Amino acid sequence: MNRSIAWRLALAIALTCALVLSVIGVFLYRSLASELTFRDDQALLGRLEQVRALLHDSDSLEALQERPRLYQNMLGNLDSVLLVKRSDGGRVIAINPHQQTLPDLPPIAQDSSPLRSDIQTVDNIALLTGVAQGPRDEPLIVTVGKRLQEREQMLASYRGRLYMAVGFGAVLAFGLGLLLLRRGLVPLRELAQAMRDITPRSLDQRMPADDVPAELKEPVQALNAMLVRLEDSFGRLSQFSADLAHEIRTPLHNLLGSNSLALNQPRSPDEYQELLASNIEEYERLNRMVENLIFLARADHGQRPLQLQTLALQTVGDELCDYFEALAEDRQLQLNNSLCGELNVDQQLLQRALGNLLANAVRHAEAGTTITLQRLDDAQYCWVGVHNQGPPIDPQHLDRLFDRFYRVDPSRAEPGDSGGLGLAIVRSIMLLHHGQVRVRSDAQGTLFELGFPALPRSA
Structure with missing residues (x-):
């Protein structure tokens, strides 16, 4: 059975109090027992x-025997024992109210002062035996003692009260601790209620962090930061769904419209061939979009393993320039490959990322300019970039260029484009390589760069 935090903490408080009270009780009990023993x-x-x-000051032993009240009053209670014997064993005084058998103990010499170490406990009686000098210098053996039953009863009663005090203190600590903890956990219940009030339609709400206890400020701030990320992700997902529906709707409408027109009246074979060719272009567009989405989904879930190998960047750049040469000539552009050195990457993914950047550069560069493939290294990354000269991108668009289906100018979608997924694919490829992407655009041109983690240099 799962107990609440309040129950667990209250139980811990009760056990702690019981332990502390027990330690104090043991200390007090032993102190009292030691003090009573010392006094006895x-x-x-x-x-x-x-x-x-x-005995030394008496005129005769017979006088002492005739006046027993003298030493009985001195003993003071029925738990005291006094035995005075002659050297031959004859008893002079014998006070033993409970008629207990007393053992023969070695006596302390007359000229020796008794010490606590000389006291012996036998059958729950503390006994002390010493040699005394009676009238006419007669040697006598004196045994004094005290029954310990009264002391044991007192200590037993004290122990019982200590047990009751420890038990009552533990129960009281548990009750008070549970009450205080439940009152102290009220802010948590309020936070839980505030969290229940947050729905997908109200992700802009935040947890109150001003009036919460200091211990909850950091968790509340972490929750609010998580809500910011959730709101951003949910907004991107909603926008992605809307953009995906829009991108798919356009080719579907084109297909439905062209087929409807073709079915309204008889057409010649050439017209049907032209219609089928147009439909194939739309199908290819849909097919590219589906393939790109599948790649992004696999990349996001880590289902696209990397096949790393060391590549010569100049060779990769030459192959890409050869591939885009015809398209660049149609747009009156020059391609310049300045890549050099080697890089440990997935060849297919690198070619795809640079190919997407080159396709964008060819599409947006001004006629008569040069598109350059370049490399720049720093302490952390090896940056491979594509630079083109064209209209600068508005700064408000730079942070969203790598979002899915995002276009700076949606009206400029051209046949053969990636449907707004090209840069999103580039970012996913770099995330697979644990790298970064960045873009800079100004009057000097636009530069897209791929940052691959630099390998540690050997000493």
Whole structure:
């Protein structure tokens, strides 16, 4: 069963409080036991000295025996034990209310002061034995003791109260902790409600970050950043769907219109052949669009593995210039290949990316100018670019040139173009190579560049 965070934290608080209270309780219990033991030991040491003095100052042992109240009052309670014996074992004074059997312990010498280490515990009785000097210098053996039952009962009662205090403290800590945690988690529930209110139609909403606790500011800011990305991606996806529908609708309308006109009245074989040729152009346009979309989908999902090899860039540039030479001559353009050196890339993808850039350059360059293939290296990337001289691109379009189906001038779509997917394919190819694309356009011309990660140089 999954417990809530509040329950888990409250339980952790309760266990922590129980542990802390237990440690404090053990400390207090041992301190009390040590203090009681010390007092009882000091009382026994003092009692032995008092009995020694009493025996030494008495006129006779018979007088002590006739006045038992003297030493009974000195003992003070029924848990005390006093035994005075002669050297031959004869008892002079015997006070043992519970008639417990007392063992024979080695006595402390007369001239030695008793120490706590001399006290021995036997059968739950603390005993201390020493030699005393009676009347007429008669040697006597004195045993004083105290039954520990009362002390044990006191400590047992104290232990029980400690157990109750620890248990009650843990329960109280759990209850208060759960209450405070639930109150403290109110901002999370408010954030959850705010998230539930965000729908695909309201992706422009943001989570409130001003009144949230400091611990939640960073997650809320991360959520808002994610919402910005989602809104941008959703907007691009919506625009892509609309552009895709528009791009497909145009050739479909052309096909439907031409076929409808052909069916309205009989046509000659030459007219039917002309119609079929026109339809084939539209089908080819649709086919190119589908192939480009399939490539983009595979590239986005990493289903197009790279086949890296070391290529001579000058050879790749010469082949592309030969391929576009006829189209460039028709537009009165010159092609200049300035590429040099080697590059570790996928040959097919590099040719496709540069081919798309060259096709755009040939389409938009001014007649009589030169299109140049060039290379520029920096610390991080090897930049392979295509430069053409033509009308500069408005800066507002530069950030969207690599979006799918985006055209600076939609009315200038020409037969054989990529349907607005050429630059999008270029960006996907560079993402597969973990590279970058960039564009610069001004009065000096337009430069599209492909940035391939530079290989680390050997020392």
